[in-house]
Amino acid sequence: MTDWSILLQLLFAGVGTGSIYALVAVGFNVIFKSTDAINFAQGEWVMMGGMIAAATIAVAQSPIWLACLFAVVIVTAVGMLSERLVILPLRRPTPLLITLVSIGLAICTKSAVMLTLGKNPAGYPGFEGDAVVTLSGASVPAQTLWIIGLTVVFMVLAHFFFERTILGKAMRAAAADRDAAALVGIKVRNTVLWSFAIAAMAGAVAGTIITPLTFTSYDHGTLLGFKGFSAAMLGGLGNLYGAVAGGLVLGLLETFAAGYLSSDFKDAVAFLVLLIILFWRPAGLLGRAAIEKV
Amino acid sequence: MTLLEVAGVERRFGGLLAVSDLSFSVEAGAIKAVIGPNGAGKTTLFNMIAGITPVSAGQIRLRGERIDHLRPYRRVERGIARTFQNLQIFRDLTVLENVMVGRHSRTGSGLLGALLQTPAAHREERRIEEAAFAQLERLGLAQRAADKAGDLSFGECKILEIARALAAEPDLLLLDEPIAGVPHGEVDRICDLIRGLNADGLTVLLVEHNMRMVMRMSHSILVLNYGRKIAEGTVDEVRHDPAVLEAYLGEPEDVA
C-alpha cells in the first residue's frame, strides 16, 4: 500500500471514529447546557443502543435498519424515564448532585443490561453487510461512510432543531437563564426532560451505527462515554459545534497515533494531547472562557 | 509623601478601553474618593491597584516601588488591602475566622507546624486570634465572633470585610462602595469608623456614589468618566468644575 493510501485509510477511519465521539459529545453537551452537570450514563446509553439492536436482530431476525431504529426509540425512552425517576425527584438539583446521581444511574443501567442481555459480546453486520469501498487504494468499510453520513444528517437536524423549532429555542433559553425562561412561560423541568431524550437519542444512534465495526458488550460503554466526554471538553463544554470539532480531533488523533506510532499506547497519546490542549486553551477549541465579575 | 502613584494606566478588554491614560496620586494619610457615573471605570481601577486585573499599559507605584506586575497577595504584603463591592466574605467560616484570614500575610507558620501542631504554631494561632478579636471589638462586631459569616446582615458583612482588611495592617485601604446597600442607621457608623482609622494614620482610597458622604469625608476627589480623568482636586474645586457638572447633569441647556 502506498503512503497516500495508508494516509487516506487512516483519515477515513479517524473521521469515522471522530463522528461517533462527536455524537456522544453532543449528548454530554445537551445535558450540560440544561443542567450544568456531567451525565455519566451517556456512555451506557451508547452501549445500550448497540446491545438492543443486536438482541432484536438475534431474536426477531429483523432488518438491520429497523432494529437500529427500534433500539434508538427504546433508549430514548429509557433516557426520559431515567430523568423522571432519578433527576426530577431531586429536591435541590445542583449540578454536583445531578452528576453524582448520574453515576449511580450509569451503574444501574450497565448492570441492568448485563442482567438482561448477558455478558457476551454482541454484533451484527453493517447496513451494507461487510462491504468495503476502495478509494485511491484505501480500503474503507462501507459502514464507516454510513457513520459519517448519518452523523452529518444528525448534526444538521440538531442544528435545525435548536435554531428553528420552538422547543429547541425554549431549551436554549432555559439553558441560558432558568429564571428568565420560567418567567416567560417555559416549563424548565420539561426542557431537562427533552435534553435527556435528545442525549439518549444521540447516544443510541452512535451505539447502533458503530457496533458493526467494533462489536459491543455490557462494559463497552464506559470507555466510549469517557472519550465522548473528552471530545466535549476539547470542543468546549456546552458548545454543540465544538462537540463536532472535539470529536473529530480526538478521533483523528487516536487513529493516527495508532497507525503511525503504536496501537498499544494510542489511548495514552490521545489523552496526552488532550491535556496539552487543556493547558494551552482551557476553554476548549471553541469555548469561551468564563469571566468572574467582582 | 506620595503613597500611591498611578501613571498613564490603561486597561483594555478586547476592543473596549475601560480605563485610558489615567494618572493620579494619593498622599499618605489622606482620604481620596473616586467618583463617576456607572461604567466610568472605577472598579476596574480598583481591581488594577489591587492586582486582580492586570494593567494593559502604565505603571502603579507604592512608596515609589512598582507593583503593577505583582499578584494580589504580594501587594497585601506591601501594605494594600481592599474590600469588595459585591461582598466576598467566607460564608462558611465564622466571623472571627474571616478576620483571622486577614492576618495571613503578617504570619508565617507553615505546613510542618500545622501538621505537628508545634508550640510555636500554637502561640502564633493565639496571637492571630487576639489580633482578629481586637479588630472585631474596634468595629463593634465582637458579639458576633462565633457566628457563621453567612448569617450576618448585609451591613454587618460590609463592616466584617473592613475588619478583615484591617487585620492585614495595611498602609493603604481600598474601599469599594463601603456604604452601598447599607441601612441608613449604619452609614454614619461606617463613616465615623473610616474617619477614625484615617486619624490613626491609615490612607484610604474609596469608591462611592453617595455624594454627601464623599463631600463630608474626602480630602481630595478624583472624577472619572468613560475611563478617563475629568477632574481632580479638593471638594470645592471638584464641586464647581464644569466638566464634572456636565458629566453628571448634562449640558446647561439640557437642564430645562
Next chain:
Amino acid sequence: MATVEISATSAVLRRPRRLSGNHLALGVVWLAAACFPLVAPNYFFVSLGIFFFINLILIASLNTLMGFCGQISLCHGAFFGLGAYTSGILSARYGLDALVSLPAAMVVAALSALLIGLPALRLRGHYLAMATLGFNAIVFVLFNRLVDLTGGPNGLLGVGPFEIAGWSPASDSGYFYLAWAAGGLVMLAILNLLRSRIGRALRALATSEIAADSLGVDCFRYKLMVFVLTAAMAGLAGCLYVHYNQFASPETFSFFASVLLVVMVALGGWGRYWGPIYGALIFTAVPELLRSAEDLELFLFGLSMILVLLLFPGGLAAAGESLVRRLRGRRTA
C-alpha cells in the same frame, strides 16, 4: 475545628486549646476501633477492617482536597495505584522492604501530583476535573501496557509481605493494627491541618479565591501543597494495599475507581471531617453485603447510591448531625 467560646469582653476570651473536641473524639473512636480484632468473629472480618482503614485514608485525603479545599480531583485512584505499583515493583522485582517501599510510594505519588498539579491547578471546575481524569487515563494505560514493569492487565505478582527492618505483622490482626495506626495518623494530620492557619487559608480559598488572594494567601501554592500532600496519603494507602494483597491489577486504579472515590466522599458528607468514616464504611461494607446477590450486586449498589443521594444530599454525616441535633432538641423541649 478550633472551638473557641467568646463572650462580650475579650478578657474572658478562651484560648484555643491544643486538643479540641474533635481530637478527643478521634482518640475515643480510635481506641474503640482497636478492640475490633478482639470482637471480630473471624479473620475475614479483620481483613474487612484492614480495607476499611485503607479506604478511609483514600476517602479522607480526597475529602480534604475536594470538600475543604474546593478542588476537583478525578485522579485519586491513579495516586493510589502509583503508590501500590511503586511499592509492589520494589518488593517483587528488587526485594526491597517497606523501609524503602513505603516512603518511595509516597514520594512517587507526591512527585506525580506535582507534575500534573503544576499545569492542572491553574484550571477550575470542569477543566480541572478533565485534566485529572486525563492524567488517570494515561496512568491507567501505562499500568496496562508497561507489561515488563507492571505485569500488565494480569497484574503484578510476587509482592512480598509488609516488612520493616525485619519486623512483619505476624497475622491479619497485626496488619489490622498497622492499618489502624496509619489511618489514625492520617486523620490526625488532616485534623491538625484544618485547624491551622494554613487550613483556614484553604477553607477561605475554597469559598472565594479572589478574596483569599487579596488577603495575602498564595492560592496556587496552597492548592498545590494540598494536592501533593493528599496524593502522598493515597500513595501510603497504595503501599498498605499492595503488601496486604501481595498483588495489584490496573482495574483497581482506573478512572472509574477515582470517580467512585468521589462518590464515596459525597455519600459520607462533602467537606465534613467525619464524613469519610461513613464513606469508608459504605465503600467497604456494602459490596460485601451485596456479594451474596452476585450479578445483582452491581445493580443494587447503583440503586442504593441513587437512593442515598436522593434522601441525604448532604451525605450521611449531615444526616447523622441533624439526627443528633433533633435528639438534643427533644431532650431540652
